[in-house]
Amino acid sequence: MPEILLSRQLMEQANVHVGDLVTLAAEPDGTRAGQFRVVGTYEPTPDPMKFSAKRLEARLHLPDLIALSADLTDPLSTESVNVLNVALVNPQEAGAIISTLAARARGLMVRSTARQDNSGGPFAVLDRFHWAIAIVTVIGSTAFLLALMMMRAEERRDIIGILRLMGIPARSILVEVLLEGLLIAIVGAVFGILVARAGQGVVNRFFQWRYDTTLVFVRVTFPIAWQSVAFAVPLGVIAGLAASWTLLRREVVSLVRR
């Protein structure tokens, strides 16, 4: 009895277990069929291009698949395969080998499995889309942040006025505001990254449940965390300075006057 592996999703949907006998047919009406014994299950390799598709898949030995699906009227069909995987002794020679194979076998598509520059691909477009959303969010939150910082500075008007009356120069107060803003911005950015780290688990679990896949949808990587800090800290500091500057440039008397 030929052996077969079924994907986890297919095993669950068809309620099949290891050791069961299953029938596969090449035609929708059930003709050209064969029986197989299920000897195991596997998790399909996550593929972002197929994340919304139900992965109802099976793996057969190549001779079994050809015997099942070959077109008897086409002698070439028993000699045909869809893909050949090649492991190179020296992976650096991939480009030369691709050229050689493409030149020798007309009509053959030869590609390296190494990551290609795909700036026009769907995921590059999605990346640009998410960047645009992130920029808009930063602009909106900067406006709010400035408003909040202005209110915070206004709250401290009396204190700043008294410090100025005591003779502390505006520059020193500005440095104090800068350091305070820097501290708050760093703490805020770190807190934001921690929230994102906690949120990524929730988002991943939701989408993995929704699409029955092991694909990872959100991952807070070091470069992303670094980009967030690089945006957030200068913005926080500049917002604090800008808000305080509106107070520091005023006359001291106007700060302490009620």
Add this chain to the structure above:
Amino acid sequence: MTSRALAWRTVAASPARALLAVAGVAVIGALLFDMLLLSHGLLISFRDLLDSAGYDVRVIASDDPPAARIPITHADALIADISRLPEVQEIAAVRWDRALAIVSGRPAEGVTLISATVGAERKAWRIINGENLVAAGGTREPPPLVVSMRFAEALGLKVGSALGMRTTMFGAASAIPPVMFRVVGVAEFDFEPPGDLMAATTIDAFRRVHAGRGQDNADVVVIASRPPFGPDDAVTAINHLRPDLHAYSNAQLVTHFDQNGFAYFRQISFVLSSVTLGFAFLLIATLLTMSVNQRLSEMAALRALGFPRRRIVATLLWESTMLVGVGGLLALPLGGLLAFELDHILRAMPGIPERLHFFVLEPRAVVLHVGLLAATGLGAAAYPIWVAARLPIAATLRRETVS
């Protein structure tokens, strides 16, 4: 003085702060508006695109992604069988493939070459200049070709120009000799992706380009159902006639698309809408709470002068309404501009037809946007209102005097 006037004075007393708050609400509101447009935009646009073609049923060979390109074989016999069904009024077979367009003195350009059954071409593309394939005489030599505007501009073609077409073979140069064509018309193709060039020819010429390969194949068979039968009746009849094929009405295709290809955008729009609303709620609530905290003594004084509690509450509600209302209204045109840019980014995806849009303006999105922002404004004002309403007058005034 009314509560509204008092709220206006409070807002106007700190114009920079108010402007920044309104700007923040406007930008975040624009993002929310865009996510609401995205939540249904692609579906609406897809449905319009399908309906505008004039056919309401499509038959394909496989449920696999279009990239798998599994053709319908023996298409002529299939068309003859389906056209005999009483539910079917009009039927056409459509084929397409990649080809190289060869114009003297220019590098060859990759294009999509399509062909449709005689009679279907008037629905598949709209002639802008010149004439259509049938009018040009499909049997004349060289065979006629209708090209898209972008195709004509890219290769410097006009009506009467000659060019060669050669089929491509999976990324390798094809050994099949090119077939010479003459351009008879320039047309607008509904399904032309922004980064692609499209041309159409007769079925006979299409077969010649492919040197006879797949003579009797079709990529899709499109059908217009006959009244009073609807597309659902036609789909049932076709599925009964040919259970090995897949027939879908436009509505079923849209539903299928909604559950698969579009699901990501629907969910990302839901996630981003929720995050945006939560973000807006937190920021407005923080702004109003800080504003109230700064004016506790002022409110206590107003209460001591005889201002009733409900007027204080009404004043804060008006203040929230002014900030969120003005910001929310500004968010609509701002969101429109932003949607235009985001749509431009997303439509760069390979294979997206020119007429398909991700963001489509619909009244439902505007109503939802206004409702959600109003609810956010009210919700954000709840805590500061609670603080102001429960303010102990004497203790607050004493604390203010002592401090």
